[in-house]
Amino acid sequence: MAVSAERLSHLLLDLELVSPEDVQAAWQELGRRDVPAQKFLQFFIRRNCLTNWQVERLLRGERRGFYYGPYKVLYLVGAGTFARVYRAVHKKTGQTVALKVLRNRYSEDPVKTEQFLREGRMGLNLRHPNIVPILEVDKHRGHFWIVMEFVEGQNLRDLMKVRHRLNPADATQLMIDVTNAIRYAHQKGIMHRDLKPSNVLISSRGLAKVGDFGLASQLDQEEGHNLRTVDYAGLERTCGSKRNDPRSDIYFLGTIFYYMLTGQHALKETRDRTERMAKQRFLNVVPIQHVAPDLPAAVVAVCNRAMELNPERRYQTPSEMLAELKGVLSRLGTRPSASEPGSGSPSTTLAAPLGTRRTVMFVESNPEMQNAVRQGFKSVGYRVLITVDPQRALDRFLDDSEVADVVVFDADSVGEKALIGFNRFAQEEVTRTVPCLLLLGKHQESWKKQAQLAHHRVALTLPLTVKQLRAAVSQLITRRPQPV
Numbered sequence: 001m002a003v004s005a006e007r008l009s010h011l012l013l014d015l016e017l018v019s020p021e022d023v024q025a026a027w028q029e030l031g032r033r034d035v036p037a038q039k040f041l042q043f044f045i046r047r048n049c050l051t052n053w054q055v056e057r058l059l060r061g062e063r064r065g066f067y068y069g070p071y072k073v074l075y076l077v078g079a080g081t082f083a084r085v086y087r088a089v090h091k092k093t094g095q096t097v098a099l100k101v102l103r104n105r106y107s108e109d110p111v112k113t114e115q116f117l118r119e120g121r122m123g124l125n126l127r128h129p130n131i132v133p134i135l136e137v138d139k140h141r142g143h144f145w146i147v148m149e150f151v152e153g154q155n156l157r158d159l160m161k162v163r164h165r166l167n168p169a170d171a172t173q174l175m176i177d178v179t180n181a182i183r184y185a186h187q188k189g190i191m192h193r194d195l196k197p198s199n200v201l202i203s204s205r206g207l208a209k210v211g212d213f214g215l216a217s218q219l220d221q222e223e224g225h226n227l228r229t230v231d232y233a234g235l236e237r238t239c240g241s242k243r244n245d246p247r248s249d250i251y252f253l254g255t256i257f258y259y260m261l262t263g264q265h266a267l268k269e270t271r272d273r274t275e276r277m278a279k280q281r282f283l284n285v286v287p288i289q290h291v292a293p294d295l296p297a298a299v300v301a302v303c304n305r306a307m308e309l310n311p312e313r314r315y316q317t318p319s320e321m322l323a324e325l326k327g328v329l330s331r332l333g334t335r336p337s338a339s340e341p342g343s344g345s346p347s348t349t350l351a352a353p354l355g356t357r358r359t360v361m362f363v364e365s366n367p368e369m370q371n372a373v374r375q376g377f378k379s380v381g382y383r384v385l386i387t388v389d390p391q392r393a394l395d396r397f398l399d400d401s402e403v404a405d406v407v408v409f410d411a412d413s414v415g416e417k418a419l420i421g422f423n424r425f426a427q428e429e430v431t432r433t434v435p436c437l438l439l440l441g442k443h444q445e446s447w448k449k450q451a452q453l454a455h456h457r458v459a460l461t462l463p464l465t466v467k468q469l470r471a472a473v474s475q476l477i478t479r480r481p482q483p484v
Helices: 005-014 020-030 037-046 052-059 110-124 156-163 168-187 230-239 247-262 273-277 279-283 297-306 318-332 351-356 367-378 390-399 416-427 442-449 466-478
Strands: 071-079 083-090 096-102 134-140 143-149 153-155 200-203 208-210 359-363 383-387 406-410 436-440 457-461
Touching: 005 020, 005 037, 005 052, 020 037, 037 052, 052 071, 071 096, 096 110, 110 134, 110 143, 153 156, 156 200, 156 247, 168 200, 168 208, 168 247, 168 297, 168 318, 230 247, 230 273, 230 279, 247 297, 247 318, 273 279, 297 318, 359 367, 359 390, 367 383, 367 466, 383 390, 390 406, 390 416, 406 416, 406 466, 416 436, 416 457, 436 442, 436 466, 442 457, 457 466
Parallel strands: 359 383, 359 406, 406 436, 436 457
Antiparallel strands: 071 083, 083 096, 096 143, 134 143, 153 200, 200 208
């Protein structure tokens, strides 16, 4: 049975998702109380009082999972085997955090809960610019969660889906960040034991931060807690090294470097445990210089040494590897880097493609399209801003000229105002260099003649898939004219 707007208003208040003032504002704007539930909820979405994730759960009849302690969950960021990570906000302070919550099916498993709590307790002792800080570890009524700093950005795995391959200077800079984090952890006597691209976060400023110390333990611990990933176990079996050899972290630092430089995984990707443990998986790694023969010799040398199967020939400490990485970056200098595969244009500096040049603004009035682009772009690391008013989009740039890197005007939903707004961006001093994309319905193709087009200002005709739209946006970002 459909839920009425009136009943939803009481539910929202009971769950403390909105304030009485918010509800009153909704009734005043809508003018009556017998409106459709979707229209009532869309009011709160437009006002940023509710998120689509919260609304979807409400409409499914779910009444739990909106709060963990004082933290209100906004939306799901990622999910793993044992836990889910949410973006959340503290009810009183307004602080935005990442909330890692143990899945319910493991909440009564003493081994899993202890492992989860160990991650939190271990992380509380790690404070370094390249490590995601853990702020709190808590449990209540059978729920276990870890409160972490929310890193505005994306993990390395998702970044590589967009970038495919990083130029040597960018990859080396990120590798310095990651190695610096592991150096600090080792100096604290802690080995990570689960290094992989998805556990490396890239902030909006292009800074790499290592997270997920769930399998970490003290370096001097011989027996007892010996958790490690299957990959680490397979490596140590192949090398004949002792369990949880700290140099295993260094090998997997090398695999991350290999991945950034080539866009390919050094070790065959498989979910099969037996295949992951097999010695041949490590013996059959294709040398990086064969995969990417254009790489500088110094970069190749660092990667190969980190991935030596004989641990005695590997870097013996992260500090040793870090020193060589810094030397390599110094030799690479700031000269223009090679074009990225498939981009057709030179790579920009680290701060641009990995950080602030990843915000897209949509001028879009169709709620379904808003949801599609929000999910489709956020899933690959973009920050998404949405407005229904082209004038509001212009005003935001007048307030902050760097608010977004590209603006998409959907004339199919907004109408002629989108065309006018698109052209105004070409005329205003502040916005004339901002890449813009005008989406036209089939009945609007004649508007192309009225649109002020340029290399960084393009009009496309719908329909387009989200993937095609992402490709167009990605290209436009590289076309932004440089200041004279």
